[in-house]
Amino acid sequence: MNQGDRTPRESTRATAAPAARRDVAPGASALAAAAQALDAVVREGGCTAEVALQQVQVEAADRAAVRAIHTGTLRWYLRLAPLVETLLQPGQRMPPAVRAVLTCALHQLEYSRAPAASVVNIAVDAVRVLGRDNASGFVNALLRRYLRERDALVARIDRSEPARLAHPRWLLKALRQAWPAEAEAIIAANNESPPMTLRVNLARTTREQAQHDLQAAGIEAVAGVGNSSLVLAQPRDVMSLPGFAEGLLSVQDAGAQLAAALLDAQPGERVLDACAAPGGKSGHILERCGGSLELTALDIDAARLERVRENLARLGFEARLIAADLHALNWWDGVPFDRILLDAPCSGTGVIRRHPDIKLLRRPDDIDGFATTQLALLERCAMLLKEGGRLVYATCSVLPAENGQVVDRFLRRHKAFRREGPDMSLPTAPAAAGAGTVTDGFHYACLKKGSSAA
Numbered sequence: 001m002n003q004g005d006r007t008p009r010e011s012t013r014a015t016a017a018p019a020a021r022r023d024v025a026p027g028a029s030a031l032a033a034a035a036q037a038l039d040a041v042v043r044e045g046g047c048t049a050e051v052a053l054q055q056v057q058v059e060a061a062d063r064a065a066v067r068a069i070h071t072g073t074l075r076w077y078l079r080l081a082p083l084v085e086t087l088l089q090p091g092q093r094m095p096p097a098v099r100a101v102l103t104c105a106l107h108q109l110e111y112s113r114a115p116a117a118s119v120v121n122i123a124v125d126a127v128r129v130l131g132r133d134n135a136s137g138f139v140n141a142l143l144r145r146y147l148r149e150r151d152a153l154v155a156r157i158d159r160s161e162p163a164r165l166a167h168p169r170w171l172l173k174a175l176r177q178a179w180p181a182e183a184e185a186i187i188a189a190n191n192e193s194p195p196m197t198l199r200v201n202l203a204r205t206t207r208e209q210a211q212h213d214l215q216a217a218g219i220e221a222v223a224g225v226g227n228s229s230l231v232l233a234q235p236r237d238v239m240s241l242p243g244f245a246e247g248l249l250s251v252q253d254a255g256a257q258l259a260a261a262l263l264d265a266q267p268g269e270r271v272l273d274a275c276a277a278p279g280g281k282s283g284h285i286l287e288r289c290g291g292s293l294e295l296t297a298l299d300i301d302a303a304r305l306e307r308v309r310e311n312l313a314r315l316g317f318e319a320r321l322i323a324a325d326l327h328a329l330n331w332w333d334g335v336p337f338d339r340i341l342l343d344a345p346c347s348g349t350g351v352i353r354r355h356p357d358i359k360l361l362r363r364p365d366d367i368d369g370f371a372t373t374q375l376a377l378l379e380r381c382a383m384l385l386k387e388g389g390r391l392v393y394a395t396c397s398v399l400p401a402e403n404g405q406v407v408d409r410f411l412r413r414h415k416a417f418r419r420e421g422p423d424m425s426l427p428t429a430p431a432a433a434g435a436g437t438v439t440d441g442f443h444y445a446c447l448k449k450g451s452s453a454a
Helices: 028-042 049-055 060-075 077-086 096-111 116-129 133-157 161-165 169-178 183-190 207-216 258-263 280-288 302-315 366-384 404-413
Strands: 197-200 221-223 229-232 249-251 270-273 294-299 320-323 337-343 385-395 417-419 424-426 442-449
Touching: 028 049, 028 060, 028 077, 028 096, 028 116, 049 060, 060 077, 060 096, 077 096, 077 133, 077 161, 096 116, 096 133, 116 133, 161 169, 169 183, 197 207, 197 280, 207 221, 207 229, 249 280, 258 280, 258 337, 258 385, 258 424, 258 442, 270 280, 280 294, 280 302, 280 337, 294 302, 302 320, 337 366, 366 385, 366 404, 404 417, 404 442
Parallel strands: 270 294, 270 337, 294 320, 337 385
Antiparallel strands: 197 229, 197 249, 221 229, 385 442, 417 442, 424 442
């Protein structure tokens, strides 16, 4: 997702850091911070998970735990939130902060290996960290009741398919309509932790050598989809990866790595990455040509464009970076591009396992809005492409309304363009498919511009 991946419900309101307390169980501050971030997402007018995590001040030692609890709770929120409700008496209310702690604690009880008694004690102390000392006994009682009655409570909740599968009803319907044979696997994949996939810089090394170097460092990896991906058996801090700091490796899903291959930019060509941030695809385009092309990386968000600069600097490449609206054209020098990659803003329904807040923040009527934006961006890119040039349209959505249907509408309006081969649609692949075949969900269409005016 680029340029349009900010939700209209995103907020920039700051969240106060949990108060530092020495008289609480280890892990209580992390659970309290994760609960604060959760509340920032799920409350009315809430924000994305990343923004929520940025709002909460967390000790460096707690960051990984806070992110893990926060992400896992969001992944299963549509199952966990009804479980919280079953623990309450009819009409009983609780402050949002306490509700968020309970929800995170239920996630730990259901989906982590932490001992149940420890989770209860940590949750009790987490509400104290948040200044809700008077709710500590209440939280203790509810969680202990949950442990006693867990089987019956879960069975009651799981009678609802959206709760059991932790997906909103509209999305279950949309996935089953779009992918009748693969839908259940996609839904299961959405509820998994995502694999950590690397892109090997083939301009400077080989996949076999990179795999050997990782294994020498005790890091297990297998070859993934395409010729440049490696899938790690376990996620790692990037700085622990041999070759990452030197630009030999980058983190990028195998499905996303197909964009540069389909664009197939050649040395000396003039190329536009139309919605470039955070820069993974820009870096890959340059890697494939050893940097010997003229790349313009455009994004509407100047702050996100800085991430492109940082990523390219690590890889040892340069590009023309422009923070501008693609529609404005005041950034363009009038010289057409040989190749354009449009990684269009979309619903993100192909990357839900990486961004589980999508299940909570997206609404069914968002899809038509994205499709309108996508068509407008395609039409703008059509103006910027030279005759005979290639335009690759990409999304990380698995819904046809944002993919083939958008391309079909574009082609009906622009007779000078034609598809170069069939569209490529990748469903989100579950771990059960095997590490070497796991990808996020993407859609690609390759378009060629003919000689008549577009």
